[in-house]
Amino acid sequence: MKLRKKLSPESIFHFFNTLLMLIIVVVMLYPFWYVLVCSFSSLYHVQNSTFILLPDGIHLDAYAQLFRNDMIPKAYVNTIIVTVCGTALSITLTILGAFCLSRKNLPGRTGMTLFVVFTMLFNGGLIPTYLVVRNLGMLNSLKSLIFPTAISTYNMIILRNFFSSVPDALQEAAIIDGANQRTYLLRILLPLSGAAIATITLFYAVDYWNAYFYSLIYINKRSLLPMQAILRQALMTSEFDTMMYDDGIMNLPSEMLKDAMIVVTALPIICIYPFVQRFFVKGVMVGSVKG
């Protein structure tokens, strides 16, 4: 009797649904796990195992080889510079823009909003943008990875909507108490918008960290490439092998080095992700509110 009760359609559904969700979790995580395990395994294990689930101990050979020359550390420093400076610049400009667009009494506000939103609908395209960056003399400099992508109109609109939702009475009260626009922004509006600004800062930081395409068109000096670009070149071009094994000793297959590179590139994002993901989700929900 008990058994039959357990096998009601309801519980069968839950069994298979849970199973499906577990399969999804495995599918989402296995590629990361696989690459992580390979990067720590011994060469013998990677080449001879049929299905790798666990490493055969912790071997750091691939990482040692990876950091033998200074290409990877340099690329890492480039990525960090671009991410830190870029995010700082982006968030500053975004706050300024969002603040102005959210002032209801500012003359020409509709015009400015149109001016900004139009760029979401129509753009010059890759080549004219490239020519502008070139004419500004930014080619082959980290500036080219920061300035052209400094403002995301989408993020600015999200923040503008948030600023607009702050009651006007607060501003009126501040002005009566003798605050000017700047004091109001710095002392009242920003402290109130902590969560929204944190979300947008994270969006920018992840974008800068993950960007790789622009570095491959604006920069052709290897010493200036960020990590993502080096990784892409390593995966797709054969010159990588001669780059990595510059001392001529090829003691590991380049596949394992690439595993280690993927781990090193993705690790910071994966490590901070569990702590910040709730901000991201909040950001999406804010963005879906129509402004």
Added chain:
Amino acid sequence: MLFLPVLVWYLIFCYAPMGGIVIAFKDYKILKGIAASKWVGFDNFHYLFSLPSFRQAIVNTLIMGVQRLCFSFPLPILFALLLNEVRSPLFKKSVQTISYLPHFISWSVAGGLVYMLLSPDTGALNHLLVMLGGTGKNYLAISSYFHRIVLFSHMWKSMGWGSIVYLAAITGVDDQLHEAARIDGANRFQRIWHVTLPGIRSTIAVMLILEIGNILSISFNQIYSLINSAVLDAGETLDYFVYRMGLSTANNFSVATAVGLIKSIVGFAMILITNVATKKLTDGEGGIW
């Protein structure tokens, strides 16, 4: 006054490139500059349409866009519906969080994961096939597999993140409706079909229309992280064509800009059309503006 830096940024990095589009109608020579280059009218466009590789790029872009619409689009809806039925809140939250993760990984890393899983010597898939008695293949170098690889990697990366909107919409469905359906004897599938799904219909409609509007925008980053010369015929999208024409194998800035202009205009038209359509469908509430 605070707006000045923002204004300057938009003028330099958004509006100046729009002005640069004129080179699509010129024979642009980098040494002469834009002003001194010769006007050629629509010659660049005529030249473009005579190129088989350009026509191939249009076809590839459309194929990838349509397969994305048919397979990548419904997946987050299905996922959200099933995830919503999970009983343990902790398990639900964990699955959700894990499913968002791939969204935050760059395409160069995601491309690397694909590359590693499919690698002919050490890849997991080939190991598995050999174990089952098959022979390994270098999937990334075979044209006929390319569209599928693009589709599956896109599904993997976007399924979880795409489901957020639907999960939020499902939360908004009135619990009393479920209660009533349950009392009337509806089983779980009937409740999903007759209560939850109609409840999120308008969200699905809006997302579908946005997706159709984006049909030509196959992520350049994705293609660039997976393509190689062996699969160029199947993998070249319009964006990749612009890149190859303008910055990689050739330096034909004018022709590449012409392609970019065509894409921008089609994209612009799509957005306008879809906005009108969304408004119609949702009685004036769902438009983007």
